[in-house]
Amino acid sequence: MSKKRISITDIAKELNVSITTVSFILNNKAKGKISEEVIKKVQNYVKEVGYKPNQLAQGLRTGKSNIIVFMVEDISDAFFSSISRLMEEKAYENGYKLLFCSTENDAQKTRDLVQLFKDRQVDGYIITPPSDFEEDIKQLLQEGQPVVLFDRYFESIDVSHVIIDNMESTFKSIKHMVEGGYRNIGFVTLDSSQSQMVDRLNGYQKAIDLYDLKSNVLEINFKDLKNKKTGDQVEAFLNKTQDLDALFFATNYLAKSGLRVLKKLQVAIPSQMGVMSFDDSEVFELYSPTISALSQPIESIADKLMEIMLKQLNMPDGKEKIIYAELPGSLVVRESSYKP
Amino acid sequence: MSKKRISITDIAKELNVSITTVSFILNNKAKGKISEEVIKKVQNYVKEVGYKPNQLAQGLRTGKSNIIVFMVEDISDAFFSSISRLMEEKAYENGYKLLFCSTENDAQKTRDLVQLFKDRQVDGYIITPPSDFEEDIKQLLQEGQPVVLFDRYFESIDVSHVIIDNMESTFKSIKHMVEGGYRNIGFVTLDSSQSQMVDRLNGYQKAIDLYDLKSNVLEINFKDLKNKKTGDQVEAFLNKTQDLDALFFATNYLAKSGLRVLKKLQVAIPSQMGVMSFDDSEVFELYSPTISALSQPIESIADKLMEIMLKQLNMPDGKEKIIYAELPGSLVVRESSYKP
DNA sequence: TATAATTCATAAAACCTTTTAATAAATGAA
DNA sequence: TTCATTTATTAAAAGGTTTTATGAATTATA
Numbered sequence: 001m002s003k004k005r006i007s008i009t010d011i012a013k014e015l016n017v018s019i020t021t022v023s024f025i026l027n028n029k030a031k032g033k034i035s036e037e038v039i040k041k042v043q044n045y046v047k048e049v050g051y052k053p054n055q056l057a058q059g060l061r062t063g064k065s066n067i068i069v070f071m072v073e074d075i076s077d078a079f080f081s082s083i084s085r086l087m088e089e090k091a092y093e094n095g096y097k098l099l100f101c102s103t104e105n106d107a108q109k110t111r112d113l114v115q116l117f118k119d120r121q122v123d124g125y126i127i128t129p130p131s132d133f134e135e136d137i138k139q140l141l142q143e144g145q146p147v148v149l150f151d152r153y154f155e156s157i158d159v160s161h162v163i164i165d166n167m168e169s170t171f172k173s174i175k176h177m178v179e180g181g182y183r184n185i186g187f188v189t190l191d192s193s194q195s196q197m198v199d200r201l202n203g204y205q206k207a208i209d210l211y212d213l214k215s216n217v218l219e220i221n222f223k224d225l226k227n228k229k230t231g232d233q234v235e236a237f238l239n240k241t242q243d244l245d246a247l248f249f250a251t252n253y254l255a256k257s258g259l260r261v262l263k264k265l266q267v268a269i270p271s272q273m274g275v276m277s278f279d280d281s282e283v284f285e286l287y288s289p290t291i292s293a294l295s296q297p298i299e300s301i302a303d304k305l306m307e308i309m310l311k312q313l314n315m316p317d318g319k320e321k322i323i324y325a326e327l328p329g330s331l332v333v334r335e336s337s338y339k340p
Numbered sequence: 341m342s343k344k345r346i347s348i349t350d351i352a353k354e355l356n357v358s359i360t361t362v363s364f365i366l367n368n369k370a371k372g373k374i375s376e377e378v379i380k381k382v383q384n385y386v387k388e389v390g391y392k393p394n395q396l397a398q399g400l401r402t403g404k405s406n407i408i409v410f411m412v413e414d415i416s417d418a419f420f421s422s423i424s425r426l427m428e429e430k431a432y433e434n435g436y437k438l439l440f441c442s443t444e445n446d447a448q449k450t451r452d453l454v455q456l457f458k459d460r461q462v463d464g465y466i467i468t469p470p471s472d473f474e475e476d477i478k479q480l481l482q483e484g485q486p487v488v489l490f491d492r493y494f495e496s497i498d499v500s501h502v503i504i505d506n507m508e509s510t511f512k513s514i515k516h517m518v519e520g521g522y523r524n525i526g527f528v529t530l531d532s533s534q535s536q537m538v539d540r541l542n543g544y545q546k547a548i549d550l551y552d553l554k555s556n557v558l559e560i561n562f563k564d565l566k567n568k569k570t571g572d573q574v575e576a577f578l579n580k581t582q583d584l585d586a587l588f589f590a591t592n593y594l595a596k597s598g599l600r601v602l603k604k605l606q607v608a609i610p611s612q613m614g615v616m617s618f619d620d621s622e623v624f625e626l627y628s629p630t631i632s633a634l635s636q637p638i639e640s641i642a643d644k645l646m647e648i649m650l651k652q653l654n655m656p657d658g659k660e661k662i663i664y665a666e667l668p669g670s671l672v673v674r675e676s677s678y679k680p
Numbered sequence: 681t682a683t684a685a686t687t688c689a690t691a692a693a694a695c696c697t698t699t700t701a702a703t704a705a706a707t708g709a710a
Numbered sequence: 711t712t713c714a715t716t717t718a719t720t721a722a723a724a725g726g727t728t729t730t731a732t733g734a735a736t737t738a739t740a
């Protein structure tokens with residue numbers, strides 16, 4: 001059995017000082033109040049016995065749990081799990097715990113989770129919100145909770161967020177494909193009103209307009225993603241639009257479905273069909289041919305997210321500062337996007 | 341600003357009963373103590389105002405934090421993040437929070453993390469331990485902490501664990517390759533004393549012995565993994581052992597490195613070289629040709645892990661029960677393991 | 681010398697819950 | 711009626727911390 005944990009009371013008793021004195025010293029509030037001599041004595045003893053404050057008691061008293069929750073769409077997706085990995089470290093470095101969970105892009109599930117975390121009194125929320133989640137975010141903000149959105153955001157709410165420049169990135173990608181010799185580029189995306197998807201579509205349209213090309217968009221229903229019907233839809237899209245010479249996929253899992261279809265149909269990449277994807281993946285690097293992608297800056301995203309969250313957490317109550325960050329994506333050019 | 345949270349005291353005051361009464365009712369300890377009438381009254385009011393107990397206060401009083409920590413080798417690895425995703429849900433279903441972190445297979449880092457979690461008084465530890473971690477596990481057990489190891493374990497310690505049948509699975513895989521027509525199968529693994537790696541090697545040796553084949557093992561130094569030197573070593577291995585007609589990789593990231601090399605050297609799979617990997621991956625499904633793999637039963641692992649952890653948590657103190665689970669892996673046969 | 685200001689230290693309240701031990705009321709037995 | 715038992719309820723302690731308000735001792739000022 002574990003030996004009893006040492007408490008601040010034990011220390012006070014042992015050193016013949018008051019609890020208050022110890023607490024002040026522990027919290028760096030001893031300046032000018034407690035004599036150097038006593039400070040040293042306490043500090044030495046604390047170090048000697050390896051005392052660590054009971055975080056539950058601390059939390060109870062201060063109302064803070066030192067927990068940040070990180071709600072991503074799907075923790076088993078490489079993009080999100082990579083960021084999580086980085087966030088986790090940053091959180092610990094700053095004295096916070098990070099709790100993860102997957103929203104599955106389901107507003108009700110996300111709502112339930114938020115309620116759960118409220119009950120558990122987390123200190124801050126970092127969220128990739130599903131559609132139809134504006135009201136819940138507003139609610140959180142009204143309650144004075146620190147909130148940072150990422151990957152997507154809501155124009156209608158003034159809330160801190162970290163996103164990448166989806167429009168410009170997509171534009172850049174399509175431009176690259178045009179320069180690679182493709183003229184009839186299809187855009188495969190989700191039937192989603194989320195900002196990141198809308199912006200990617202806008203980037204595509206912008207490039208299409210600029211180069212005076214024909215717009216070809218396939219919007220896949222989100223539910224079909226789970227049914228694995230995605231491939232069928234891509235196939236139908238290819239049949240319907242015979243003259244396509246390239247495909248741009250708005251997410252990496254769409255691209256993977258697409259690659260399966262192209263493989264099945266024995267469409268040659270990049271000669272018959274150019275291919276690019278938003279969001280890089282290990283698969284693209286190993287595929288034959290290798291697949292070009294628009295890579296998201298994982299480290300910068302994680303950096304920014306934690307930076308903003310910490311700022312919010314340290315903000316004197318009420319005086320909230322909204323911070324936006326829009327980070328650039330980078331083109332990873334491989335074999336699939338240049339017409340031989 | 342958030343309106344003040346309602347507390348048990350508020351309820352007691354409002355209903356003119358004592359705090360104790362409310363607490364008993366809330367904790368289902370009212371049977372035979374409190375009158376039905378009062379019970380109903382309190383329950384209704386609680387529901388009406390949506391009262392939820394303050395978990396920090398609860399934790400402080402009971403000494404429980406309702407937090408389980410899940411320490412995996414690398415949360416951004418698909419195998420671990422997939423399991424995490426499942427564990428997360430199970431934990432919440434059972435009233436626990438799940439904290440994740442990555443050990444990076446570094447004993448010192450893991451040690452630091454464990455200390456951190458001790459300070460934060462988590463209730464249970466699920467760990468993929470790095471090498472040289474026996475003593476730390478023993479220590480945890482001595483302190484009466486619920487511990488479940490997974491993916492690997494220590495023979496020298498009697499501690500609950502969930503692993504897959506690494507030896508049998510590898511044996512099965514090698515057997516499959518032999519049946520696929522390969523006679524000179526190289527085994528690429530890590531220079532590691534961890535049980536799962538040792539068992540995989542043993543499974544290989546067992547098959548080699550059975551079929552009276554020549555053993556060819558490449559052990560890659562763990563540090564070289566990070567330096568991305570893995571490919572060079574695989575290449576040197578191929579050069580040194582010219583007559584190899586197949587490779588079995590003991591982890592999926594080794595396989596990915598290997599595939600890069602084979603691609604670079606333009607070795608034809610499966611005609612010139614058969615390939616299989618322990619642990620499946622999306623990459624293997626999309627690679628050309630598709631790569632056969634030994635797939636680990638993610639759901640069963642997560643089920644078992646949580647089941648055992650919950651049993652330990654609910655065990656009356658001191659009366660610990662050690663539970664082992666060894667789950668079978670399954671062969672996923674694709675194109676890379678059958679000689680044309 | 682008396683008083684004000686400064687320095688050092690602490691008691692006690694508060695955070696919210698669980699649980700032990702005690703009390704009060706009602707019932708049953710003698 | 712009286713004592714014992716059961717039933718219904720509660721006061722108070724404990725868990726470990728932070729923080730406000732207060733007190734005592736020392737030094738400076740008038």
